[in-house]
Amino acid sequence: MTISTNSSAEEEKGYIPSVPVLTSNRLSPEVLWSFGRIGGETVSPDQTKVLYGVTYYSVEKNKGFKDLYILDLKTKKSVRITDSAENEGSASWRPDGKKIAYLSNQSGSSQLWEMNPDGSNKKQISFLDGDVSDFKYFPDGSSVVLVKSVKLDQSVNDLYPDLPLANARLETDLMYRHWDSWHDYTYNHLFIATYNETGIFDAKDIMPGERYDAPMKPFGGMEQVSVSPDGKIIAYTCKKKTGMDYSFSTNSEIWLYDISTGKTKNLTEGIMGYDQNPVFSPDGKLIAWESMERDGYESDQARLFIADVATGKRTNLFENFEESAASITWNKDGKTIYFISDIQGTDEIFSVSITSKEIKRLTSGIHNYKSIQFAGESLLARKHSMSQPDELYLVTIPSGIDQPLTQVTQPIMTQLKMGKVEKRWMRTTDGKDMLVWLIFPPDFDPQKKYPALLYCEGGPQSTVSQFWSYRWNFQMMAANDYIIVAPNRRGLPGFGKEWLEQISKDYGGQNIQDYLTAIDEAAKEPYIDSNKLGCVGASYGGFSVYYLAGHHNKRFKAFISHCGIFNFEQMYTTTEEMWFENWDMGGSYWDKDNAAAQRSFSFSPHKFVDKWDTPILVIHGENDYRIPFTQGMAAYNAAIMRGIPAEFLLLRNENHWVLKPQNGILWQRSFFKWLDKWLK
Numbered sequence: 118m119t120i121s122t123n124s125s126a127e128e129e130k131g132y133i134p135s136v137p138v139l140t141s142n143r144l145s146p147e148v149l150w151s152f153g154r155i156g157g158e159t160v161s162p163d164q165t166k167v168l169y170g171v172t173y174y175s176v177e178k179n180k181g182f183k184d185l186y187i188l189d190l191k192t193k194k195s196v197r198i199t200d201s202a203e204n205e206g207s208a209s210w211r212p213d214g215k216k217i218a219y220l221s222n223q224s225g226s227s228q229l230w231e232m233n234p235d236g237s238n239k240k241q242i243s244f245l246d247g248d249v250s251d252f253k254y255f256p257d258g259s260s261v262v263l264v265k266s267v268k269l270d271q272s273v274n275d276l277y278p279d280l281p282l283a284n285a286r287l288e289t290d291l292m293y294r295h296w297d298s299w300h301d302y303t304y305n306h307l308f309i310a311t312y313n314e315t316g317i318f319d320a321k322d323i324m325p326g327e328r329y330d331a332p333m334k335p336f337g338g339m340e341q342v343s344v345s346p347d348g349k350i351i352a353y354t355c356k357k358k359t360g361m362d363y364s365f366s367t368n369s370e371i372w373l374y375d376i377s378t379g380k381t382k383n384l385t386e387g388i389m390g391y392d393q394n395p396v397f398s399p400d401g402k403l404i405a406w407e408s409m410e411r412d413g414y415e416s417d418q419a420r421l422f423i424a425d426v427a428t429g430k431r432t433n434l435f436e437n438f439e440e441s442a443a444s445i446t447w448n449k450d451g452k453t454i455y456f457i458s459d460i461q462g463t464d465e466i467f468s469v470s471i472t473s474k475e476i477k478r479l480t481s482g483i484h485n486y487k488s489i490q491f492a493g494e495s496l497l498a499r500k501h502s503m504s505q506p507d508e509l510y511l512v513t514i515p516s517g518i519d520q521p522l523t524q525v526t527q528p529i530m531t532q533l534k535m536g537k538v539e540k541r542w543m544r545t546t547d548g549k550d551m552l553v554w555l556i557f558p559p560d561f562d563p564q565k566k567y568p569a570l571l572y573c574e575g576g577p578q579s580t581v582s583q584f585w586s587y588r589w590n591f592q593m594m595a596a597n598d599y600i601i602v603a604p605n606r607r608g609l610p611g612f613g614k615e616w617l618e619q620i621s622k623d624y625g626g627q628n629i630q631d632y633l634t635a636i637d638e639a640a641k642e643p644y645i646d647s648n649k650l651g652c653v654g655a656s657y658g659g660f661s662v663y664y665l666a667g668h669h670n671k672r673f674k675a676f677i678s679h680c681g682i683f684n685f686e687q688m689y690t691t692t693e694e695m696w697f698e699n700w701d702m703g704g705s706y707w708d709k710d711n712a713a714a715q716r717s718f719s720f721s722p723h724k725f726v727d728k729w730d731t732p733i734l735v736i737h738g739e740n741d742y743r744i745p746f747t748q749g750m751a752a753y754n755a756a757i758m759r760g761i762p763a764e765f766l767l768l769r770n771e772n773h774w775v776l777k778p779q780n781g782i783l784w785q786r787s788f789f790k791w792l793d794k795w796l797k
Contacts, residue, residue: 144592161234165191350373444490572591588774686718691745733762735753736787
């Protein structure tokens with residue numbers, strides 16, 4: 118234990134911890150979970166203030182407590198405006214800036230509340246049946262868009278009311294469960310309600326009877342909904358498919374609902390992949406969104422499209438750009454759009470002209486920007502790196518120079534020593550240049566020899582950028598005196614379309630060689646002990662660990678796989694989002710005439726267990742429906758039956774991730790206990 122506190126931090130209303138006094142300058146699991154986590158930032162209508170939230174986790178209570186803050190952009194000072202056991206959700210400014218709205222369960226269900234910008238005079242303004250799960254004001258403040266669940270399907274108990282104690286499900290199609298929850302017979306619907314300071318009235322479902330979700334489950338929020346500046350149109354993201362069609366397709370659309378006529382039209386008909394996150398231009402004449410071209414390919418390039426709202430004419434602004442757009446933000450004059458894109462291992466801010474389609478890079482550095490919005494003539498951005506948790510910054514246009522606005526994590530960060538993060542370029546077996554991050558222990562001594570860990574990224578097409586993770590934290594690994602080797606192997610964004618797409622249908626191919634290139638080249642360094650190499654990863658990275666366990670030729674002395682794919686055939690018929698499996702495998706395993714699919718399934722790690730010879734720790738969440746926990750169970754059982762030292766950490770109440778404080782600390786302790794046992 119490397120943390121002590123000055124006083125008891127628990128208070129009846131909430132959890133507002135004192136700054137921990139560390140007894141070591143090394144990052145530990147307890148320290149990691151003591152950081153305040155910033156998010157939900159939104160600029161006030163007059164562009165002078167920022168509303169944001171900070172969540173602190175109580176390990177004792179095993180949950181998080183969020184409070185809201187107001188930052189004055191002129192003085193750069195923040196004031197906490199809430200101190201409550203209730204986690205005020207989806208907090209945002211009312212369009213006139215005189216109130217802050219939020220969701221609260223204080224009345225017994227999730228309803229919309231308002232308060233003054235100083236946190237005073239809290240008042241419930243919605244009294245609707247059932248929970249309100251999200252909301253957005255109309256620009257003029259006359260109405261509000263609400264998200265509510267609508268029950269449209271019948272359970273077994275509905276079908277047989279004389280069997281109220283029957284605990285069963287009756288399924289007739291696919292997508293009966295998703296991510297970490299079973300379908301509850303309800304759908305997210307959008308409602309329009311009249312608003313004034315006395316309350317919300319006449320809520321109208323704009324999707325009556327539709328068995329579709331808007332926002333889309335499981336992760337969609339109000340970024341998928343936009344109201345036109347004149348308040349006449351609601352644009353929303355929805356994939357209007359059900360059952361097996363839904364499970365195999367990524368074809369979500371941008372739908373435009375005309376409030377005066379009650380009619381809905383499809384803006385993106387004919388574009389077959391994900392279309393999502395619409396944003397109206399300041400004058401309301403144009404709408405921008407993220408658009409993928411191919412149905413079933415969830416990692417396709419997210420192109421930046423705009424369309425004329427009146428005519429529907431669409432324009433691709435990314436004709437000469439191979440990376441993807443996120444956090445789309447219009448300039449005030451409506452002629453330029455700012456966005457974030459991954460580029461060679463970092464997430465940077467770019468701009469594009471809607472007329473010339475010229476793309477300019479605004480920022481550069483060893484960092485990730487994760488959100489942007491205008492604050493006056495500058496951009497408010499959230500930024501982090503492998504060595505720094507999230508903080509808010511103000512980014513100057515056009516210089517791209519940023520200045521910090523918050524210091525939520527600094528009282529702890531100033532007590533810690535971080536290891537050096539170094540960028541290397543390595544030549545792959547097919548003659549390409551690959552970026553590899555090396556992260557060194559805080560007190561690195563080149564005269565010593567260190568054990569090293571090959572990090573295998575998940576996704577498979579998610580970036581090894583400058584991310585800060587509360588589980589796969591490279592500085593935490595380095596603090597335990599490991600050197601981390603984190604390659605941007607084949608299949609990762611930020612290095613062009615060809616590099617990104619090569620991995621599909623080639624799981625056991627070039628990307629595996631890229632992994633081995635990275636660890637082999639790194640192990641040539643005199644300060645890395647080539648006899649003490651480990652290999653770790655989650656999800657696709659967990660598959661990579663299982664696969665390398667049968668193909669590493671005794672390079673590694675320890676493996677850790679978290680929520681990894683072990684048996685491809687079992688995975689194909691038990692996962693929920695079939696579009697992912699079908700695209701990446703190239704088809705089903707029973708299609709014997711499909712050469713691409715047959716090759717893909719030949720890479721299944723379970724086929725190579727006879728070659729396993731190295732200790733392995735298997736970790737899995739029991740509520741993981743993306744890669745069901747039986748995959749981890751099968752891998753562990755196989756290792757034990759082979760006589761290989763193995764452990765199985767099953768987290769009974771976690772999904773594909775680890776979200777609860779005590780489970781997170783247990784995860785870290787188990788992780789390093791295993792590595793230390795075999796590599797030190």
